[in-house]
Amino acid sequence: xxxxxxxxxxxxxxxxxxxxxxxxxxxxxxxxxxxxxxxxxxxxxxxxxxxxxxxxxxxxxxxxxxxxxxxxxxxxxxxxxxxxxxxxxxxxxxxxxxxxxxxxxxxxxxxxxxxxxxxxxxxxxxxxxxxxxxxxxxxxxxxxxxxxxxxxxxxxxxxxxxxxxxxxxxxxxxxxxxxxxxxxxxxxxxxxxxxxxxxxxxxxxxxxxxx
Amino acid sequence: xxxxxxxxxxxxxxxxxxxxxxxxxxxxxxxxxxxxxxxxxxxxxxxxxxxxxxxxxxxxxxxxxxxxxxxxxxxxxxxxxxxxxxxxxxxxxxxxxxxxxxxxxxxxxxxxxxxxxxxxxxxxxxxxxxxxxxxxxxxxxxxxxxxx
Numbered sequence: 001x002x003x004x005x006x007x008x009x010x011x012x013x014x015x016x017x018x019x020x021x022x023x024x025x026x027x028x029x030x031x032x033x034x035x036x037x038x039x040x041x042x043x044x045x046x047x048x049x050x051x052x053x054x055x056x057x058x059x060x061x062x063x064x065x066x067x068x069x070x071x072x073x074x075x076x077x078x079x080x081x082x083x084x085x086x087x088x089x090x091x092x093x094x095x096x097x098x099x100x101x102x103x104x105x106x107x108x109x110x111x112x113x114x115x116x117x118x119x120x121x122x123x124x125x126x127x128x129x130x131x132x133x134x135x136x137x138x139x140x141x142x143x144x145x146x147x148x149x150x151x152x153x154x155x156x157x158x159x160x161x162x163x164x165x166x167x168x169x170x171x172x173x174x175x176x177x178x179x180x181x182x183x184x185x186x187x188x189x190x191x192x193x194x195x196x197x198x199x200x201x202x203x204x205x206x207x208x209x210x211x
Numbered sequence: 212x213x214x215x216x217x218x219x220x221x222x223x224x225x226x227x228x229x230x231x232x233x234x235x236x237x238x239x240x241x242x243x244x245x246x247x248x249x250x251x252x253x254x255x256x257x258x259x260x261x262x263x264x265x266x267x268x269x270x271x272x273x274x275x276x277x278x279x280x281x282x283x284x285x286x287x288x289x290x291x292x293x294x295x296x297x298x299x300x301x302x303x304x305x306x307x308x309x310x311x312x313x314x315x316x317x318x319x320x321x322x323x324x325x326x327x328x329x330x331x332x333x334x335x336x337x338x339x340x341x342x343x344x345x346x347x348x349x350x351x352x353x354x355x356x357x358x359x
């Protein structure tokens with residue numbers, strides 16, 4: 001039979017055990033979750049902006065080879081042609097410098113020499129296989145271009161303009177709809193852009209540059 | 212000096228007090244449940260963003276896109292790439308936003324309203340701006356776990 005003094009000892013022990021368990025429980029509860037914070041929607045929006053800047057700056061040098069030229073035509077020349085090939089690349093004006101490159105994946109090979117046709121603005125050059133060819137035009141004036149007529153072909157093609165920085169205007173339309181104050185300017189850095197950004201949301205803010 | 216010795220019932224009452232305190236603490240609002248719910252939501256957003264980022268890095272988005280005219284892109288391929296990259300347990304709706312208008316997932320047709328998607332409170336919105344185009348496009352992805 002347990003006497004009163006022994007029983008009291010057990011109960012004191014039980015109280016200490018309960019208090020210890022409670023403290024441990026509370027400790028694990030708050031240490032595990034209390035120190036963690038979840039990202040906000042605003043920080044996700046900023047991450048999107050940051051990623052877009054990085055993606056665009058890595059893409060621009062691969063997309064546009066000669067930043068002195070304002071336009072380019074990409075033509076898909078199929079097999080069965082006879083050199084020199086001549087086609088309408090949409091060049092206008094046709095008195096300035098042009099440059100022709102053959103595209104093999106991400107690799108460009110310069111095609112030289114390249115000519116304009118004797119009449120009109122067709123481009124003439126010796127193709128080196130069925131592939132995509134880039135014709136850069138509307139470049140700084142370097143004098144009259146040599147002329148040569150070739151064998152006319154009609155490749156599928158598209159015309160493109162030198163890409164602007166693009167992201168400031170895009171995000172300026174996207175972010176204010178989410179109550180995010182956004183100011184942005186871009187400075188050209190050879191063939192990429194440095195962005196100066198002010199991004200202010202209720203729970204997240206950034207003021208600085210992104211490259 | 213009088214020693215005030217604690218009796219048996221003092222300790223019994225103390226045990227009850229501790230038990231009652233524990234019960235009160237346990238009956239607090241379950242903030243950890245809210246944490247987990249928010250974490251699931253955030254995880255889904257991160258999954259959507261990293262999925263689109265991976266497709267972008269691997270060139271899938273670029274290959275399916277017409278660089279000169281986005282509306283002439285291969286929307287079937289874009290949709291297939293994005294949906295295939297997501298787990299089967301997540302339902303997805305998506306649309307494209309060019310800074311002015313929204314375009315449909317299936318054909319790139321101009322939509323009269325942006326975000327005209329049935330959304331419940333557990334629908335996570337993911338925005339990924341696809342910048343490898345002359346004019347950037349934001350892909351809006353509405354994700355929801357079909358497991359609830």
